[in-house]
Amino acid sequence: MQNCAIVGxxxxxxxxxxxxDLLTQDFDVVVRYQGGGNAGHTVMNEYGKFALHLLxxxxxxxxxxxxxxxxVALDPENLxxxxxxxxxxGVPLTPENLKISDRASLLMPWHRxxxxxxxxxxxxxxxxxxxxxxxxxxxDKYQKKTVLAGExxxxxxxxxxxxxxxxxxxxxxxxxxxxxxxxxxxLEVWLETYCEKIKPYICDTGAFLRDAQKAGKKILFEAxxxxxxxxxxxxHPYTTSSNAIAAYAPVGSGLPSAKLDAVVGVVKAYSSxxxxxxxxxxxxxxxxxxxREAGAEYGAKTGRPRRVGPLDIVATRYGVQVxxxxxxxxxxxxxxxxxxxxxxxxxxxxxxKVTDEFPFPALLAEAKPVMEYKEGWKCDISGVRTWEDLPxxxxxxxxxxxxxxxCHIGYVSVGPExxxxxxx
Numbered sequence: 001m002q003n004c005a006i007v008g009x010x011x012x013x014x015x016x017x018x019x020x021d022l023l024t025q026d027f028d029v030v031v032r033y034q035g036g037g038n039a040g041h042t043v044m045n046e047y048g049k050f051a052l053h054l055l056x057x058x059x060x061x062x063x064x065x066x067x068x069x070x071x072v073a074l075d076p077e078n079l080x081x082x083x084x085x086x087x088x089x090g091v092p093l094t095p096e097n098l099k100i101s102d103r104a105s106l107l108m109p110w111h112r113x114x115x116x117x118x119x120x121x122x123x124x125x126x127x128x129x130x131x132x133x134x135x136x137x138x139x140d141k142y143q144k145k146t147v148l149a150g151e152x153x154x155x156x157x158x159x160x161x162x163x164x165x166x167x168x169x170x171x172x173x174x175x176x177x178x179x180x181x182x183x184x185x186x187l188e189v190w191l192e193t194y195c196e197k198i199k200p201y202i203c204d205t206g207a208f209l210r211d212a213q214k215a216g217k218k219i220l221f222e223a224x225x226x227x228x229x230x231x232x233x234x235x236h237p238y239t240t241s242s243n244a245i246a247a248y249a250p251v252g253s254g255l256p257s258a259k260l261d262a263v264v265g266v267v268k269a270y271s272s273x274x275x276x277x278x279x280x281x282x283x284x285x286x287x288x289x290x291x292r293e294a295g296a297e298y299g300a301k302t303g304r305p306r307r308v309g310p311l312d313i314v315a316t317r318y319g320v321q322v323x324x325x326x327x328x329x330x331x332x333x334x335x336x337x338x339x340x341x342x343x344x345x346x347x348x349x350x351x352x353k354v355t356d357e358f359p360f361p362a363l364l365a366e367a368k369p370v371m372e373y374k375e376g377w378k379c380d381i382s383g384v385r386t387w388e389d390l391p392x393x394x395x396x397x398x399x400x401x402x403x404x405x406x407c408h409i410g411y412v413s414v415g416p417e418x419x420x421x422x423x424x
Contacts, residue, residue, distance in 0.1 A: 003219050004262040005246040006329075008226025009319035011273040012244075013297075013306060014266040015331035015413060017041025020057035020222050022418055023264070028217040029065045029209070030058030033252030034242040035224030036073030036107060037082075037132050044416045047089050054079045056222055059098065060091060065212075067205050070103035071242065071252020073137045074149055076194040077109070083198075100198060101205040101254050102150030109190055110169050110182050111136040117177040138241035145169075149202050152195050162187055209255040219258065221249035226266075227319035236361045238277025246323050265325030265407065267316055269333045269397075271309040271345075272297050278364035281309035281345035295335040310343040310371070313404045318358035320407045329411035330398060334420075339376040342397060346372040346404070374400060382415045387424050 006023065008014045021043045024030055037053040044050075045060050052059070054075065056066040068074060087093050111133030118136070140146050145165060151158045163184065170181040212219060223244050228234045230244045243252070250258040270291060273279045283291060288308050291297070297306040320328070336342050347354050347370035350363060359367055377391035384390055390398075390412075402409045412422040 002216070003221070003258050003260050004264060005221040005223065005249045005260055006264045006266065007223040007246045007323050007325070008229075008244065009265040009267045009316055009323060009325065009328070010226045010271060010312070011228045011275075011279075012225035013272050013274060014226060014268045015042075015329070016223065016266045017043045017052060017057045018331070018413065018416055018418075019264065019266055019329045019411070020220065021045060021060060022421060024058035024061045024064050024220060026218065027058070027064065027220040029067065029212055029219045030056040030222055031067040031069050031209070031219065031249075031253040031255075032056045032072055032222050032224070033069045033249045034071040034244060035240060036134050036137065037075045037078040041222075041224075042416065045418055047091055049416075050086065050089075052086075053082060055082055055086060055098070058220065058222070059086065059093070064097065065208075066098050067209070067253070068098075068100045068104055069205065069253040070101045070105075071248065072101075072104050073107045073134055073141075073242070074100065074104040075107040075132070076198050077190070078132070080194045080197045095201050095203070098201050099203055099205050099208060100149055100201045102148065102153070102202050103206070103254065104149045105137070105141050105146035106149060106152075106195075107133050107137045108140075108147070108165075108169075109186065110173060111140070113173065113179060113182075114177075117173075117179055121177070135241045149198075152191075152199050152202060159184075206254040209253065210257075213255060213258065219253075219255070221246070221253055221258075221260070223249070227322050228315060230322070233322045234361075235277050235364060238275065246325075260324075262327060263323055263325045264327050264329055264411075265320055265323050266329045266331060267311075267319075267401075267405075268331050269311060269336055269401075270295070271312050271315075272306040273308075274304065274306050278361075278367070279307055279309065280315070280348060280364065280367045281312040281369050282307050283309045290338070291335075294338055295332055310345050310369075311401065312345040312369075313401070314345065314348050314356055314358055316401075317356070317405045320405050325407050327410040328402070328405070328407050329413065330401065330409050331413040333394065333398070333412055334380070334382045334414040336397075337377060337379060337381055340378065341373040342376050344372050344374060344400075345369040382420060384414055385419070385422060387412070387422055390422065 114136040173179045349368040377393040
């Protein structure tokens with residue numbers, strides 16, 4: 001396959017980073033095509049353990065070119081800090097293996113301020129934002145009130161543009177929220193401290209990708225979050241502010257002519273969710289705490305405990321459909337090894353009727369889980385590397401999920417390490 005997207009099928013946090021890190025051995029280019037620093041992709045390899053928020057997860061593979069596409073919310077401050085953390089562990093970063101689209105918009109310092117101010121205003125009706133400025137950023141992008149990364153290469157034009165934006169944005173900060181105004185001096189410090197550092201990596205990535213396509217290079221498109229957090233197809237309004245679905249990959253990458261040959265959807269063997277919003281299969285109490293501890297379910301960006309529950313077949317089937325998944329990677333199967341019986345949310349009950357259709361967002365809060373239970377295998381499977389060596393109960397669980405969601409499960413992950421994988 002020449003072009004492949006790796007996407008989340010559920011609420012995010014499915015384990016996409018470890019799959020990108022694994023599959024990049026077969027690709028020449030990895031592109032992040034949407035989202036920003038508001039979620040993390042956890043990767044473990046010979047360099048150590050990393051929680052990547054902006055850097056593409058192919059950054060650890062020698063010879064692979066990594067691109068931050070025009071659809072990304074490019075936060076120079078967080079990106080530079082992440083680059084420093086990665087290089088400190090011996091990972092080489094150069095303009096040859098990391099390229100930033102000159103058409104990517106910059107996430108400005110005031111976007112994080114506005115995110116926090118709006119969450120405070122909403123109080124108990126908040127969306128559960130990570131306060132990384134993502135919603136204000138995308139709002140400004142679609143108002144055409146952002147700075148393109150390429151403008152950093154044209155200082156005189158940049159400063160004139162910033163003055164105009166500053167006047168406009170301070171009206172919102174001071175008049176609407178009563179917050180302090182941002183000054184041009186503040187922006188000069190931000191430009192010098194962070195933006196100057198990333199300038200060598202900014203280029204016309206669209207031209208690079210077109211040349212790569214002509215040369216027959218294999219391109220992997222890396223998504224952030226999952227289908228249920230997609231702006232158009234997710235659990236509105238508890239979504240992210242960009243399109244996390246595979247169909248957006250060509251647009252957000254900078255290669256709109258790309259055709260996807262495959263879509264690998266990542267599904268966790270149980271469910272987890274960071275943030276607010278309906279979560280039909282959610283567990284509570286001691287049962288939830290046991291699963292959270294077994295799976296180390298704490299946000300890669302926030303550190304906050306994730307909400308957890310059994311695998312949600314209804315939500316997962318819907319995610320497979322909107323992502324157009326052609327193959328599934330089922331992650332963290334090993335986490336379920338402690339259970340005598342494994343719960344599964346097999347259906348929903350809505351208005352007194354059992355349904356297999358994922359409800360309209362406004363109705364989700366009324367949905368109730370209809371549970372089924374599968375036999376557990378009660379042994380450590382983290383060392384298993386072949387399908388044949390899995391316990392029968394584990395194989396039965398995988399094939400049950402495969403049948404219910406209507407998509408082949410080609411990868412079964414039994415640990416976070418690169419080689420902790422079973423290929424079917």
